[in-house]
Amino acid sequence: MFILFYYSATNFPLLTFSATCKSKAKKAKHMSAVEPLQEGQEVTDKTGRKWKLVKLLSQSTTELIYEVFQTVSRSNSKESNHILKLAAKDGRIFNEQNFLQRAAKPASVDKWIKQNKMDFLGIPSCVGFGLHAESYRFLIFPNMGQSLESVMEEEDELLPEKAVLQLACRIIDVLQYVHSNEYVHADINAENIYIQPGQKSQIYLVGYCHAFRYCPGGQHVEYREASRTPHEGTVEFISLDAHKGAAPSRRSDLQSLGYCMLRWHTGALPWTALTHPDQVATQKQRYMEDVPALLSHCFGKKRVSSALQTYLTAVMALQYSEQPDYSALKAGLSVALLQLGGSPERPLSF
Incomplete structure (x- = not known):
């Protein structure tokens, strides 16, 4: 890094x-x-x-x-x-x-x-x-401001649910645009998210070194494991597809965002402390098939966010070439935001 x-x-x-x-x-x-x-x-x-x-x-x-x-x-x-x-x-x-x-x-x-x-x-x-x-x-x-990673390091505390949901809504907007242009980002994490000082409703998704054209000419690439270098990107947050050396697709970005949301709000994922990429992939495979267990591990005795549960359940169930329902994903987060007294358009609630 x-x-x-x-x-x-x-x-x-x-x-x-x-x-x-x-x-x-x-x-x-x-x-x-x-x-x-x-x-x-x-x-x-x-x-x-x-x-x-x-x-x-x-x-x-x-x-x-x-x-x-x-x-x-x-x-x-x-x-x-x-x-x-x-x-x-x-x-x-x-x-x-x-x-x-x-x-x-x-x-x-x-x-x-x-x-x-x-x-x-x-x-x-x-x-x-x-x-x-x-x-x-x-x-x-x-200048696009300050990275989310540096903000979290300065504050030295986890992000409240409201801020996490606001960030996710903004990032989904960006991903919908990127995906509509035949690309996926393939490396979503706090270091690639920027916040404009003084205008904390302006959130940038940067860092397109791993961007992949998943749908050249409107034809979605086929799912083939070991067709690319495995584990490309930030290992803690990449999708299982990337771990297996398959080309990243739209679901990869949305699943990575889900991992990030959990990490920002709860502090750790089940594989955060693991150093070997294959071990991380094994854990992701296990919890991908059991979202409630993933949430239980991350939240512990705290109340599980229903918004995160709904989001993760939806993106983990996506098929490789399936077009996500961005509006439905964002709507679920926005409703939860309103219940918390926030909205995607307002400055981030740190």
Whole structure:
């Protein structure tokens, strides 16, 4: 897990931006290492805009994150609040760029928002990309706030049910859009969820390094175990499909979100302490077939959330290529939210 830090333009405290590809060490050895570029150096994106590397914020064997500003030749002004992710040209960053160019065009996102009469949709906006020195690829993003992971670490407490349900409603909105564009996210976790400071109803789902085109040309991929590298993504939260090396599908994202909701609200899943992916997969298989037992384990003596039970029961029963009923899933969570005095549109209730 790689985390970098950068300053917001507001007086918000030091914020975190996850290096959205959380490749494990065993995967990293198959990817090209990258060497840092000198601070103060400029890179030029595909549109000809120049971006100055102000400060190296984070470094791993496979990617670098810089604080950057756009150099405007006439005024030499700075466009603040941007970061640049730099990695090997043909590494996972290419997969992320491919998703962003295909499925996350600002015009497409805006059209979706208008068609569905939404106030906001948390799809990240890539404001620039390009190649550098023949072997590097970079992506540029605006400040999207603070990761949910860092918020939870700062607060040092579990999320109340109301906040969990609000987050889930927002993420389901994003997933419905992503899935409608033939992709799945395949790595949902708190480090890939961002909250805009001062506007805590704006929730972003970022980190599309593992994004997979599950339905190219409208044809759903077939279920085939061992067709991909097993256990790809964040092991604690990935679906059983991913553990088995099958291509992730829509149910994979929704099941991962269910695991996250339980973790955020109760503190641990039955497999949280396990270190071997195969052991984690065994536990997920067991509890996938017995949702009440999973909830009983997580909630202990506390009252089990009926909203979480309904949601988990529904997503665990989905068939591999089945289209989820996003409206029904969100409606169930929204009703529970209203009973708790909240709504998806209001700022998060931490």
